[in-house]
Structures are given as C-alpha cells and as structure tokens.
Amino acid sequence: MTRQPRQWKRCSSVIRLSAIDQQMLGFFARFQAFFFLAWQSFIRIFSKPYYYRDFAIQFDKLGFSSLFICVLTGLFTGMVMALQALIQLKPFAATSYVGGMVAVTMIKELGPVLAALMVAGRVGSAITAELGTMVVTEQVDAMRVEGTDIIQRLVTPRLKAMLVALPLLTIVTDAISMLGGYLIASGYGISPIMYLSTFTQFMVPLDYLEGVTKPLVFAFLITMIACQTGLNTGGGAEGVGAAAKRAVVLSSVLVLMCDFFIAKIFVVFR
Amino acid sequence: MTEEQSIRMEQVCYTVGGRTILTDFDLLLEQGVNRTILGVSGSGKTTILKLILGLIHPQSGRIYINGMEITNRPESEYREQRKKIAIVFQGGALFDSMTVGENVGYRLFEEGRLSQAEIEEIVREKLRFVGVEPALDLYPAELSGGMKKRVAIARALAADPEYIFFDEPTTGLDPIGVYNIVSLMNRLQEAGKTTLMVTHDLPTAFATSQRFSLIHESRLAFEGTEVELRACLQPNVQEFLQPTDRSLFV
Numbered sequence: 273m274t275r276q277p278r279q280w281k282r283c284s285s286v287i288r289l290s291a292i293d294q295q296m297l298g299f300f301a302r303f304q305a306f307f308f309l310a311w312q313s314f315i316r317i318f319s320k321p322y323y324y325r326d327f328a329i330q331f332d333k334l335g336f337s338s339l340f341i342c343v344l345t346g347l348f349t350g351m352v353m354a355l356q357a358l359i360q361l362k363p364f365a366a367t368s369y370v371g372g373m374v375a376v377t378m379i380k381e382l383g384p385v386l387a388a389l390m391v392a393g394r395v396g397s398a399i400t401a402e403l404g405t406m407v408v409t410e411q412v413d414a415m416r417v418e419g420t421d422i423i424q425r426l427v428t429p430r431l432k433a434m435l436v437a438l439p440l441l442t443i444v445t446d447a448i449s450m451l452g453g454y455l456i457a458s459g460y461g462i463s464p465i466m467y468l469s470t471f472t473q474f475m476v477p478l479d480y481l482e483g484v485t486k487p488l489v490f491a492f493l494i495t496m497i498a499c500q501t502g503l504n505t506g507g508g509a510e511g512v513g514a515a516a517k518r519a520v521v522l523s524s525v526l527v528l529m530c531d532f533f534i535a536k537i538f539v540v541f542r
Numbered sequence: 543m544t545e546e547q548s549i550r551m552e553q554v555c556y557t558v559g560g561r562t563i564l565t566d567f568d569l570l571l572e573q574g575v576n577r578t579i580l581g582v583s584g585s586g587k588t589t590i591l592k593l594i595l596g597l598i599h600p601q602s603g604r605i606y607i608n609g610m611e612i613t614n615r616p617e618s619e620y621r622e623q624r625k626k627i628a629i630v631f632q633g634g635a636l637f638d639s640m641t642v643g644e645n646v647g648y649r650l651f652e653e654g655r656l657s658q659a660e661i662e663e664i665v666r667e668k669l670r671f672v673g674v675e676p677a678l679d680l681y682p683a684e685l686s687g688g689m690k691k692r693v694a695i696a697r698a699l700a701a702d703p704e705y706i707f708f709d710e711p712t713t714g715l716d717p718i719g720v721y722n723i724v725s726l727m728n729r730l731q732e733a734g735k736t737t738l739m740v741t742h743d744l745p746t747a748f749a750t751s752q753r754f755s756l757i758h759e760s761r762l763a764f765e766g767t768e769v770e771l772r773a774c775l776q777p778n779v780q781e782f783l784q785p786t787d788r789s790l791f792v
C-alpha cells in the first residue's frame with residue numbers, strides 16, 4: 273500500500289514529460305521550418321523569375337512608408353543623445369567631443385536598432401497581416417494551384433526590398449540624428465567643424481561596417497519571421513491579428529538579441 | 543503509365559492536429575461523369591479537394607490524376623498533371639492586389655508564352671463567357687459575392703483545364719446567383735469539362751451532377767446516382783436528405 277503513491281507520482285511525471293517533449297518537438301519543427309524557408313528564400317534571390325514589379329511595389333510599401341518615422345526617431349534621438357552627453361562632458365570641459373559621442377552611439381547601436389524596431393512594428397506586422405489574409409482567404413492555395421512558387425513570388429521580393437530598404441533607412445536615421453545632435457551642440461557654442469572632426473577620433477572604419485551589417489541582418493530576421501508567421505496563419509480573421517502581434521514581438525526581441533551578438537563579433541575583430 | 547482519364551483516391555486517410563478528417567476514403571471522378579461530394583459543414587469536403595490538388599498530403603492511401611500517382615511526390619513533379627485541374631475556391635480566392643483582368647490572366651502572364659494582346663483577348667473571352675466583361679479593370683473588393691465567384695470561374699477557365707473543382711459555389715448567394723452558377727456549370731459540362739463539386743446544397747447538386755458521394759464522420763457513407771441516393775435507406779443518408787436536426791446545416 274505504501275508503494276502506490278510513488279507509482280502514481282512516477283506516472284504523472286511521465287505524462288508531464290511527454291507533454292514537454294511534444295512542445296519541444298513542435299518548437300524544433302517550427303525552428304526547422306523557419307530555417308528551411310529562410311534558406312529557400314535566400315537562394316531564390318539569385319534565380320528567375322525576378323518579379324521586378326513586386327520588388328518595386330514592396331520597396332515602395334516597406335521602405336518609403338517608414339521614411340518619415342525613421343526621420344523623426346533619428347532627429348529626437350540625436351538631440352537627446354547630444355543633450356545628455358553635453359551635461360556629462362561639461363564638468364570636464366570636454367564638450368567638443370559631443371559629435372564623436374553621438375556618432376559612435378548612433379551609427380553603431382541606436383541607428384540600426386531603432387530603425388529596425390520601427391520597421392519591425394510597422395512593416396513586419398503589415399507583411400504578416402497581408403500574407404496571413406492571403407492564407408485564410410485561400411489566395412495562397414490558389415496561387416499554388418496556378419503553378420506559382422510561393423516563396424519566389426511572395427517571400428523573396430519582400431526580402432529583397434527589405435535588404436535594400438533597411439540599410440538605407442538606417443543611414444537616413446544616422447544622418448538625421450547627427451543633424452539633431454548638432455542642433456543641440458550649436459547651442460553650446462560648438463562649430464560644425466569641431467562637431468565633425470571628432471568623428472574620426474571616435475570611429476574606425478570597422479564601426480561603419482558594423483553600422484551597415486546590422487541592418488542587413490535585422491532586415492533578414494524581420495522579413496523571415498513576418499513571412500513565416502504569415503504563411504502559417506490559421507483560424508480566420510482573428511488568427512491574422514494574433515499572428516501579426518506574434519511576429520512583431522518575436523522580431524523585436526530577436527533584433528535586440530542579435531544586436532548584442534553582432535556587436536560581440538565586431539569587438540573580437542577590432 | 544496507363545492513359546487513364548480519371549481522378550482516383552484510394553483508401554485515403556488524413557489527420558490534422560490530432561483530428562481524423564478522412565478515413566479510408568475512396569473517390570472516382572471519370573471524365574464526362576460529373577460528381578458532387580455531399581457533407582455537412584466541417585465534414586472535410588474542402589480537405590478532399592486540397593488533397594487531390596496536392597496542397598496537403600495524406601498520411602496513407604493513394605491519389606491518381608489521369609493514371610499518375612501524386613502522393614508522396616514533390617510538388618515540382620506533379621505540377622504538369624495538376625494543370626489539368628482548376629479550382630473555384632469557396633470565397634473565390636481572387637488576388638486582392640490585382641484587377642479582375644490580371645486575376646483571370648494570372649497563369650498566362652506567369653507562363654509568359656503569349657503576348658499582352660493575346661492574353662487580353664483570352665481574358666475578355668473568358669469574362670464574356672461568365673458574363674462579367676465590364677468588370678475587367680475593377681479590383682476584387684469592388685465586386686459582389688456572385689460576381690467574385692464568376693470571375694473565379696473565369697480564372698479557372700483561362701487555364702483550359704480538363705477538370706474543374708467547385709468548393710460550395712452556391713453558398714451565400716441569392717436565388718438568381720445560384721441559378722447563374724448552375725447554368726454556368728451546365729454550359730461548362732456541355733463544353734466538355736468534368737466538374738467535381740463539394741456542397742451541402744442538394745438542389746444544386748442534383749442539377750449539375752450524375753454521381754454523388756456522401757461523407758459522414760470522416761468516412762464515405764454513400765456512393766451512387768441520384769435515384770440510388772434517394773432510395774438509400776441508411777439512417778445517416780436519410781438524415782442528410784431530410785434532416786430532422788436543422789442545426790446540422792448552420
């Protein structure tokens with residue numbers, strides 16, 4: 273009689289384990305599906321048909337639509353960076369270094385990350401919602417029946433558009449933030465020449481490379497997560513909303529995580 | 543490979559998300575013999591069409607299109623066979639981002655073998671056939687439900703298929719819309735197309751098909767002609783023909 277409870281316990285732990293197993297399997301299956309889609313969309317960048325028209329439409333939709341928010345983000349971030357830096361530098365009579373400090377934080381870190389987060393929120397959700405709607409209204413099935421390669425037609429043009437658009441948006445964000453920083457610095461009597469000359473003291477060429485590598489990686493991440501989530505949408509219109517939310521959260525978190533690892537890699541090569 | 547002119551499903555089982563949708567399902571669609579698959583909502587009718595089109599894959603069983611087995615082959619290998627089949631999805635599934643004309647000419651544009659003018663000629667002809675030629679430059683969002691279905695039929699025709707599948711073509715249409723679809727289907731059959739429809743709408747089924755399959759609780763409950771169907775005394779068949787529980791059809 274005393275043994276029975278122990279047996280029960282073992283039994284229930286076995287059940288719980290198998291539930292975890294199932295979750296793990298589901299997770300790995302999704303992980304594998306993600307990498308499969310990512311690889312398939314990547315190799316299709318170089319194969320025909322190129323769908324130039326879809327690329328142009330997507331570039332316009334994904335790129336230009338985010339220009340304004342990136343300008344605003346860059347302007348105010350640059351201004352606040354300069355403001356904070358100046359307060360810190362003033363006691364040391366080192367306010368002339370403000371240009372370099374704004375540049376180094378913006379070009380290496382904040383420019384790529386903020387632009388990516390803006391784009392993940394705006395464009396990632398739009399991609400997921402659009403593809404999700406196409407799935408639940410059977411448009412994707414209809415395309416497959418017509419003999420279209422779904423990845424080539426729907427995923428690759430978006431990926432190409434983002435790979436071009438996000439680095440450009442990041443450069444715009446960086447440039448505007450420099451300008452914003454100067455607006456504040458000029459109030460502290462810093463001349464444009466002084467502001468610009470400190471860039472070279474703080475930055476090495478590798479830093480500029482880091483500044484454009486990040487948006488390329490982020491663009492890939494955001495698009496692939498958005499497409500993968502969108503193409504696996506189920507459960508009608510409600511499912512589309514839930515999928516869009518999931519894509520934004522996941523890609524935002526992954527952008528921040530990847531940012532650390534890319535920074536780490538560049539530190540090693542410095 | 544035999545030059546068989548039919549679509550066959552043999553002992554097909556399909557399970558998704560732990561739910562069994564089909565168990566040992568058989569189907570034969572011979573050219574010239576139009577068929578309707580009957581079943582209540584959620585019984586797996588759309589699933590059958592998607593299985594034949596290779597959009598989803600069965601756990602077991604075999605599916606043949608004109609004698610070629612498509613089960614467990616990669617999509618690229620049966621794309622050619624699948625071109626013999628066109629489908630009109632339940633909601634039409636028109637591409638939102640394209641005009642009616644671009645929708646109908648989709649496959650022709652994709653294949654890129656014809657010139658712009660030739661494609662437009664074919665598109666106009668198909669739209670004239672279904673009676674919505676004036677809608678050529680409209681977007682799907684600007685069309686009524688009945689027009690969407692007719693454009694979807696035009697798109698299916700542009701591919702010049704041997705078989706046309708209809709997923710609940712009359713659901714959600716007013717009586718005139720239903721009449722239009724039924725007469726369109728009859729005209730297609732006269733033009734030599736074989737239709738496979740899934741629906742729970744009996745009058746439409748009887749007006750367009752010679753043979754009937756009834757799916758009930760994931761299994762084939764009945765297969766035969768209209769006379770045989772009406773004479774069948776199986777309780778689940780009778781329940782479908784004269785439902786005492788109306789909630790089945792909601």
Ligand SMILES: Nc1ncnc2c1ncn2[C@@H]1O[C@H](COP(=O)(O)OP(=O)(O)O)[C@@H](O)[C@H]1O
Pocket residue numbers: 506558559561563581582583584585586587588589590
């Ligand atoms: N991906 C899926 N995951 C879970 N259940 C599904 C999936 N696809 C279809 N089903 C279920 O399969 C059943 C049959 O679906 P369907 O073939 O669309 O039915 P019908 O067309 O006869 O109304 C439905 O009950 C549906 O909920």
Ligand SMILES: [Mg+2]
Pocket residue numbers: 587588589632709710
């Ligand atoms: Mg259905």
